[in-house]
Amino acid sequence: MTNIILCGGSGTRLWPISRTLMPKQFVKLFNDKSLFQLTVERNAKACDHQFIVSNAEQYFLALDQLEEPGIHSTFNIQHSTFLLEPVGRNTAPAIALACLNIDAEEIVLVTPSDHLIKNETAYLEAVSTAKLAAEEGNLVTFGIEPTYPETGFGYIEAKSRDSEKLEVGSGKFSVLDVRKFHEKPNAETAQKYLDAGNYYWNSGMFCFKAGLFLDELKKYAPEIYEACLEAYENEQEITQGQLRIRHEDMMAIPDESIDYAVMEKSDKVKVIPCDIGWSDLGSFDALYDELEKDENGNTLNDNHISLDSKNNLVIADDRTIATIDVEGLMIVDTGDALLVSKKGSSQKVKEVVKHLKEKGSELPKIHLTAHRPWGTYTVLEDTPGYKIKRIVVKPGKRLSLQKHYHRNEHWIVVSGTATVTVGNETKLIRPNESTYIKMGEVHRLANEGKIPVVLIEAQVGEYTGEDDIVRLDDDFKRN
Template sequence: MINIVLCGGNGTRLWPLSRTLYPKQFNKLISNQSLFQMTVSRNRLICDQTLVVSNEAQYFLALDHLEEIGVTANTFILEPTGRNTAPAIALACLAVHKDELVLVTPSDHTIQNIVEYTKSIELAKELAELNYLVTFGIVPKYPETGYGYIEANGANVISFKEKPTLLLAEQYVNSPNYFWNSGMFLFKAGTFLEELERCAPEIYESSVKAFNNAKVKNEVIRINHENMMGIPSDSIDYAVMEKSKAVKMISSTFEWSDLGSFEALYNELPKDVDQCSIVDNHIGIDSHRNLIIGEDRLIATIDVDDLVIVDTVDALLISKHGSSQKVKAVVEQLKTQNSELVDHHVMAYRPWGNHTVLDQSLNYKIKKVIIKPGKKIQMQKHYHRNEHWVVIKGTALVTVNGISSLLRTNESTYIRVGDEHYVENPGLIDLYLIEVQVGEYINENDVVR
């Protein structure tokens, strides 16, 4: 059985913790592993292989997280842009044998009670072998309005329900026939493709075309941008599950959450005697039931209850409990302002390593740059800024306007506006640079490669 890990996402529901280029599955929100790492680790216990469907921009981030947990043998399908879950799953199923069982899981969910989880998987495998499309319904514990629901009679699915009003959610919880829609599936790859061709032929045909035109190298399948955009965007629920007659559901009792809001995250975290989330850098005075998340600074609360407080290096969110779903409206406003806060954390991953913004103002930016052994930043120039590089660890081979020189610890170089330059790490350890950008315009798009 192969675990297809869906690793997309826009990073909006848990902003500012998550961003477009650093969505929540890569955050270590509830343990010393990211949600993505937890997903892969959990399913490697019951699956023979892992196939990750990821946005191309997150590929190296995903690789770093896999390397951190000692996982190296994987297949990647890289999408240049997301087209929702139906095309993502179709592309993954096209990459494996039609009779192969595939367990499709999002990469940003939490699951407790692995024994019950494994039992549900085993039951689903029996139905999948009979050519059913199997989904997992979670027995609801409270009237959640942020989840979709499945109406079922035993294993027979009657209907799929959208996220309900509170009144409807209360009715669902009090009925034995309604379950939270987990967004996880198990079926034969060929069975899904057959149902997709029958229920959504345009998605099927355009997915086949995109897959056949993909570039394949070293277990990495890169989908062409034009072909990807030619696939209609739709979820697996709308495209297939709501139309197919071959759908079954496994009623599941393992602990599950999609961490789709800060309220859901609050429920997962350990709490102190005042029912505030436990964090080392928080002092609470007569404050109760608060979600506190902070990275560096001390956070002190006095006489406040039922708040969500999320403090990151470059943004602070304060919300009432129950209102954090409106964070999407904040993200939309940031988009209208063309703010980098939507897409980027202060740390950004690149094929050669990563860089972290340490400080910035109107006409300067200071970064810490880490370049992996044998990697390099490709030739580029800037029209609006000068750069100073200082080596703080390792050895840098710097080339400016065709002239190369070696820089060692505590040595520096100066890159003027318009200079063609690149830097590589010829050593065996990570190269650390401090980069100081100075100019009238210091946005990331002032790069000509």
């Protein structure tokens, strides 16, 4: 069985910890592991191959997290395939493009990468049941048994538990016919769904044969199928295990979810009601419910000093946060942005992100620390006329051969030995040594050593934006 992992989405409702270039699935929220890593670990116990659908920027982030020691030992990274989308076109195209690259008879388990599942035993049992049902020619979805009238989820309406039950596997989980999919309801309708007993939260997880899904897609959404087929036929293999879709082909595919394209129309859909400790962590209120807390209901954080404060969500990376006589607040500090909100209002965070985008701010896109395929950089100071960064280059990696039109750069090595190319000259720069790159000069920074290179970069110029880079050669095939 192959696990198709969907890594799309920017997680705007968890801003400022979630950004476009570091969305919530890659943020390490639980025991120094990300939701993406937990997804891979969990599904590696049921699947022998991972097919990861991601955009090009997140590919290197995902690869880094897969190669971390604690994660790498749980599965064979050689059994992972990446499909890189230049732009997202929703879940139906993403799943279709993955299935086109998989044998038609292969059972696929489709999962988002940003969900939390706490009852792994029950989850794996549900997956085993879904696999058996999929082998019988069904499109299986996982319905979460609701515990309260949630208005933020779509619902799946099933037929009777008794009369329509499909007997497969151990019998611990029912496999029911689906009557209808429902959009996010208002509070009154959500309560009716809860009272009815045959409505389930739509988890966005599926299990089916790759070929069956494509057949149903061709039947009910032929325009999506044909566009995906053309994109698949034109896809490029950059390296073994890394497939890339052309931008023009991706833009030609209609933007549609799997629910609208197939699941709401097909007569082969089954649902497995599940109680697996599931959360989509779609808001800070949901995150608060899942994090460990002290005796006063405050989330545990070494940087938090609490005086007569209770039931607060406090997330802080570096700075100390002190609260006095406050209750029911959400305080999220990331160095370059501070969010303060009442609990229960976290769904409005996306409105803040919208406002920032309208202003042209970079805050929705990137953190002070940015991850690149060669390492990381952290912005220490950004003022008109100059910018100061801390750059870390991983062993054996190098930045692109590049030049800038609007800035000069000074590099001071703090640790490690940097191999620096400026113009036609290449030299080694050691700790406490520096070099200067004049505006317009072709240059490159590399680490040929065994330990990370750490340096301080001072940029001076009228414009120091990240788009002032002209790449002449790049190991990672970036534009």
